[in-house]
Amino acid sequence: MTQTLPGPRQAGAAHRGLAGGRPGFWPLILSYLAVVASDLWFVYPLATDALSWPLTVLWTWPIITTITGIVGIRGTRRRLRAAEARWSGRGPTSSPDFLIVLVPTVGRHDTYPALKRSVLSYLEHLPACFPRLRIDIVIDEGCEAADRIAGLAARSPLIRLVVVPARYRTANGTRFKARVTNYAHELRIHEHEHRDDVWVLHMDDDTGVGPDTALTMARFIEEQSQAGRDAKHLAQGVLTYPREYAVNTLTWLADSVRPAEDVGRFSAWTGSGTPRAGVHGELLLVRASIEASIGWDFGPRSIVEDAQFALIFSARYKGRSAWFGGRCYGASPASLRDFVRQRERWSWGLTALVFNRSLQLRNRLLLGYSVVSWVVGPITNVSVVMLLSILVAERNTSPVALFIIPLWALNMAYTIWMYWEGLRLNAAVSGDGRRRWWEPPVVILLIPVFGMMESIPGLRGFMKFAQHTEHKFTVIRKPS
Incomplete structure (x- = not known):
């Protein structure tokens, strides 16, 4: 016997088709232009302080992930357009x-x-x-x-x-x-x-x-x-x-x-x-x-x-x-504690895969690159860097070369895009199909907070693996 989903979900997630359409490039482009302008304003002229070289490496490190993500956006848009053209005018498919x-x-x-x-x-x-x-x-x-x-x-x-x-x-x-x-x-x-x-x-x-x-x-x-x-x-x-x-x-x-x-x-x-x-x-x-x-x-x-x-x-x-x-x-x-436990398990497990010699080396190298990007998050978080710069009395957090600034801006713009676009996708499958007025500015302002929410459990999972601490498969509570 088939039953219908209860409550507000009737008009929401389960019955909304491909709502929201293709992912947009414009939030990425606008974010990039804004970040480049602000970076040039705040970090120019360049300096070679104690923080310059570490930040040049750490804030540039995720660039491969960023470029891969941008390639993925383009691929998603292309695949959705092709699917629309291929199946236009055709009825439901029965396999x-x-x-x-x-x-x-x-x-x-x-x-x-x-x-x-x-x-x-x-x-x-x-x-x-x-x-x-x-x-x-x-x-x-x-x-x-x-x-x-x-x-x-x-x-x-x-x-x-x-x-x-x-x-x-x-x-x-x-x-x-x-x-x-x-x-x-x-x-x-x-x-x-x-x-x-x-x-x-x-x-x-x-x-x-x-x-x-x-x-x-x-x-x-x-x-x-x-x-x-x-x-x-x-x-x-x-x-x-x-x-x-x-x-x-x-x-x-x-x-x-x-x-x-x-x-x-x-x-x-x-x-x-x-x-x-x-x-x-x-x-x-x-x-x-x-x-x-x-x-x-x-x-x-x-x-x-x-x-x-x-x-x-x-x-x-x-x-x-x-x-x-x-x-x-x-x-x-359902809770911040469950969020942390979930990410910590992922970090422990992915780190274990990086060191699993039964897997193909080049695949492990790519995974290792991603894991490094994750576990260094607590020290690359912008709020932590700002605090550190105040403590060491070096207010200039510029890179060692001018050409690095566009790379930093692209990384930051892609991060902004992920939260902006992801919020749009989640809202599109919700009951009213749209973001509430306060959600877009809040999700952008909270990016440093989200960065810590993601990276601290990532670092904890990595450290537990390094210390040979056995990790259990934690099943978090599932909201209904």
Whole structure:
């Protein structure tokens, strides 16, 4: 039995198609011009004080990420235009391929409401485009909310409850989410579902879909059936955060950066065919035959299994990934503490991948570059630099050469763009479809705060890894 999503979400996230259109360049351009002008005004003439060389290196360091993000913006705009032209005038698409939605959950009572919301969205929106559909909810034997989840699974014959036995162990001793995901993967192989015409949609238990999600996935799969030897095997869209799902305004505003990353940096790498920047665990669409060749048994230290899967895929199937314009709809962390714990886990896990010699070196080097950009954040934060300059009585924070200023300005302008554009994307999938008057100026003014919110847990995760502190797979509370 399919049920409709409750409350204000009816007019919001789940029913708003490709609202918001293509990401805009104008906020980036205006920000760049403003930052260049202010930099030239405040730091000129140049000086070679004690802070000049460190700042020249540290504030210039993210330039590769910035350029990659700008390439991604252009690619996103181009792909959306091409999709509009290709599918203009055509009706809804129904895919003949078999879609399996995989939803691992820790199965706690505090995560159940979000799981229920997400599963109901799959039942509501996916069958129209995928007549061959199954939703696999994967839980550990004896989990806290097992009875409630079993009741949810009984609502529809499209849902299958997969219970991972407590005694189950992988060959490499994998734990946490990757362990239960690997169990489901082995079950599909046992049931002979690891075929080219079977696709696995990986979703988190707090992340739902809308009609745009179903339509863009079905169109992507149809395109692959016609692509022959050039067919793609993996794709990902955009993770957004409707305002209605947020219980903490600060973390919701801070998470503006995540959809912006999807239409920027992740679009550049995944859309180019090789997801070297990694992927996230939501809205990850993988051909079952390809997933069967990789699996999820990455060992006991794997806590960012989605990123590890992407790096292995990049080495084995170069040029075979794609980006599509559909969105999924999740919830930001319910508290600042949960936000910090989430980012800390990511930092620990990504640092572990950097030093994982089983992975291709060039992919680890790119990941290492990104991790360095992240963990030095606390000392490159503009508020920290201003305070330091006052303490050492060196008010001039100029670079050692004039040509560095445009690079600094581009980095800062791209950061402003991410929060501006990400807020627009999140607001577009919210109930009223627009930003409130106070949100754009606040999100820009709080960028130094958000920088510390992101970078301090990043540094903490890195330090815990360096100190060989074991890190658990922390599952934060999921707002409903």
